[in-house]
Amino acid sequence: MSESRADDMITRSATSGEILLSCQNVTKEFSVAGSTITAVDDVSLEFPEASVLAVVGESGSGKSTLARMLLRLMPVTSGTITFRDQDVTHLKGRDLREYWTEVQAVFQDPFASFNQFFTVGSLLRRSLALAKISKDEADSLIEECLGYVDLRPKEVLHKFPHQMSGGQRQRVMVARALMMRPKVLLADEATSMLDATLRVNVLNVLHDLRNELGLTVLFITHDIGQACYLADRVAVMEHGRVVERGTTEEVIFSPQGDYTRRLLSDVPDLRGSLKP
Amino acid sequence: MSTERPQHAPSSTGVLARAQNIRCVYGGGEEDFTAVDGVSIALGEGEVLGLAGESGCGKTTLGNALAMIAAPPLYVLSGTLEIDDGTIDLSTLSHDDVKRHRPYRGRTVSMLPQGAMNSISPTLRISSLIKDVMRAHDPRITKDEALDLARERLKMLEMPVRVLDSYAHQLSGGMKQRMITVISTLQNPRLLIADEPTSALDVSSQRMLVEMLLEMVEQRIMSGVVFVTHDLPVLSQVSDRLAIMHAGRIVESGPTRQLVEDAQHPYTRKLLGSVLDPSQETRARGIARRSAPVTPEEVGER
Numbered sequence: 118m119s120e121s122r123a124d125d126m127i128t129r130s131a132t133s134g135e136i137l138l139s140c141q142n143v144t145k146e147f148s149v150a151g152s153t154i155t156a157v158d159d160v161s162l163e164f165p166e167a168s169v170l171a172v173v174g175e176s177g178s179g180k181s182t183l184a185r186m187l188l189r190l191m192p193v194t195s196g197t198i199t200f201r202d203q204d205v206t207h208l209k210g211r212d213l214r215e216y217w218t219e220v221q222a223v224f225q226d227p228f229a230s231f232n233q234f235f236t237v238g239s240l241l242r243r244s245l246a247l248a249k250i251s252k253d254e255a256d257s258l259i260e261e262c263l264g265y266v267d268l269r270p271k272e273v274l275h276k277f278p279h280q281m282s283g284g285q286r287q288r289v290m291v292a293r294a295l296m297m298r299p300k301v302l303l304a305d306e307a308t309s310m311l312d313a314t315l316r317v318n319v320l321n322v323l324h325d326l327r328n329e330l331g332l333t334v335l336f337i338t339h340d341i342g343q344a345c346y347l348a349d350r351v352a353v354m355e356h357g358r359v360v361e362r363g364t365t366e367e368v369i370f371s372p373q374g375d376y377t378r379r380l381l382s383d384v385p386d387l388r389g390s391l392k393p
Numbered sequence: 394m395s396t397e398r399p400q401h402a403p404s405s406t407g408v409l410a411r412a413q414n415i416r417c418v419y420g421g422g423e424e425d426f427t428a429v430d431g432v433s434i435a436l437g438e439g440e441v442l443g444l445a446g447e448s449g450c451g452k453t454t455l456g457n458a459l460a461m462i463a464a465p466p467l468y469v470l471s472g473t474l475e476i477d478d479g480t481i482d483l484s485t486l487s488h489d490d491v492k493r494h495r496p497y498r499g500r501t502v503s504m505l506p507q508g509a510m511n512s513i514s515p516t517l518r519i520s521s522l523i524k525d526v527m528r529a530h531d532p533r534i535t536k537d538e539a540l541d542l543a544r545e546r547l548k549m550l551e552m553p554v555r556v557l558d559s560y561a562h563q564l565s566g567g568m569k570q571r572m573i574t575v576i577s578t579l580q581n582p583r584l585l586i587a588d589e590p591t592s593a594l595d596v597s598s599q600r601m602l603v604e605m606l607l608e609m610v611e612q613r614i615m616s617g618v619v620f621v622t623h624d625l626p627v628l629s630q631v632s633d634r635l636a637i638m639h640a641g642r643i644v645e646s647g648p649t650r651q652l653v654e655d656a657q658h659p660y661t662r663k664l665l666g667s668v669l670d671p672s673q674e675t676r677a678r679g680i681a682r683r684s685a686p687v688t689p690e691e692v693g694e695r
Contacts, residue, residue, distance in 0.1 A: 174595075175595040175596070175597050175598065176565060176566045176567065176594070176595045176598065177565060177566075282448050282449055283448070283507075284448035284449070285448070285449075309592065309593070310448075310592065311448065311623075312446070312447040312448050312623035312664075313447075313623060313624075313625060313664055313667035313668055313669075314447055314663060314664060314667045315447065315448065316667070316669070317667045317669070320669075320679075321682060324679075324682055324683045327683075328683065339594075339595035339596055340596070340669070341596070341671040342668070342669035342670045342671050342672075342675055343669050344671075345669065345670075345671040345672070345675045345676050345679065346669045346675050346676070346678065346679035346682075347679055365676065366676065369671050369676070370673065370676075379597070380596060380597065381671060383596040383597045383599070383600045384596050384626070384670065384671055385596070385599065385600070385603075385624075385626035385627045385629070385630045386626060386629075386630070386670065387625060387626045387629050387653060387665070387668055387670060388629065388653060388654075389629070389630060
């Protein structure tokens with residue numbers, strides 16, 4: 118494991134741009150049947166503006182819990198979350214809703230994120246109405262953002278969530294998050310249900326939004342190939358802790374930790390075979 | 394355009410199954426939508442056939458037709474499956490067809506549906522689930538016999554037998570998916586249709602599942618697998634041959650290595666070109682894409 122890389126993190130990231138979002142010593146504990154499980158253990162990360170940080174690790178490593186805390190959907194057990202130099206760890210009410218207009222998320226299970234009784238059109242328009250955006254402006258925003266993810270309004274707006282494929286639902290989720298013109302996007306396995314060609318398209322959209330609008334992205338994935346394509350920096354999580362971090366080149370092409378090396382060795386190789 | 398190679402048919406020991414001219418439509422609306430358009434595939438004994446293609450290309454629908462679990466609004470208009478010296482009419486146009494297919498399900502062809510691991514009842518131990526599943530297929534089997542069979546199978550695959558006493562929430566995603574795979578093959582089906590079994594798993598769990606599936610084929614728990622996924626690197630590791638689907642048709646098929654190294658169809662090349670592996674080449678593409686302006690073609694693609 119590379120402790121020195123972990124120590125270097127703040128220095129390196131600070132040179133990349135203004136720190137928009139950060140968490141300091143964040144811990145999350147759950148009580149299960151009388152015992153305590155530490156899902157996230159003393160994690161500190163910084164997100165410079167217009168950068169992409171990928172958090173990789175296997176299932177259960179604490180990636181999604183970290184994202185939920187950063188989004189303020191889940192309280193921290195200890196630690197601090199800072200956005201634009203303001204402590205947002207305990208925001209409530211209107212302040213929290215304002216925070217959510219700037220920090221949006223796309224989660225790995227889009228089916229769980231939609232109300233099954235509303236059409237996609239209702240869901241998207243309702244999001245914009247809550248943000249007090251006029252109907253005309255809402256319609257053009259919806260068309261623009263669905264276009265980012267290769268969907269046409271005519272094809273999806275009248276459908277209920279169960280009438281779409283997993284990939285379509287995931288793309289609608291991405292479009293919905295982008296409609297709010299967020300400064301930070303927390304993408305938790307946001308492309309896991311997409312096939313390879315669509316996945317590249319969505320990753321390219323994130324590239325473009327980062328370049329053109331200065332979008333900051335936390336990209337949570339177990340697919341190191343996607344991190345390799347998109348991220349500026351990579352943090353590797355194991356059992357709730359960040360065990361290695363650095364630039365994408367450092368972590369992926371010269372990993373220091375055993376866990377990172379194992380993750381990389383398990384990535385299926387297009388030209389390899391496990392057949393005996 | 395169709396790029397059927399001469400190696401389209403299995404070349405190994407013998408043909409296990411041959412599906413001919415499968416046509417599926419989704420009906421019930423204003424007009425029918427053809428999801429599978431006259432597809433024929435063949436599978437050799439002990440072979441894994443990888444079925445790849447983008448979302449909505451018809452691969453899951455084809456899997457459902459082969460597993461004989463098509464239900465309205467999906468209708469199988471035509472298609473036959475030759476397996477074990479018999480020919481099964483796959484068409485499902487009425488309720489009688491559903492009854493006709495019942496004896497084949499789970500034994501001749503078993504289905505491992507997409508997201509099955511999330512469908513395990515949270516209130517049942519795995520052992521109870523196994524008893525229910527086995528007795529649904531064969532009411533004569535006793536609960537003890539069902540559990541003995543499960544224990545024996547877990548030992549054969551070097552999996553912990555204590556999993557039988559667990560509830561779903563006590564298992565990791567990878568373990569749930571392996572257990573579901575074990576349960577769906579307890580009746581030793583001749584053919585397993587595995588629909589996106591690895592998509593929700595991290596790379597380490599994916600590898601364990603793939604190795605287990607290959608072991609199961611090796612041990613002849615099942616005689617062949619149709620492995621459906623959009624993940625080409627996983628398919629290239631597990632399958633002997635690949636079939637690439639696009640818009641309801643198989644546009645190219647052949648031995649895995651040959652197809653990966655020398656794809657002929659433009660769609661196959663596009664799919665292969667979209668794979669992101671953790672390599673210097675992917676990194677260079679990402680950096681180039683990041684600094685490049687968006688082209689009109691890409692805007693059109695979106």
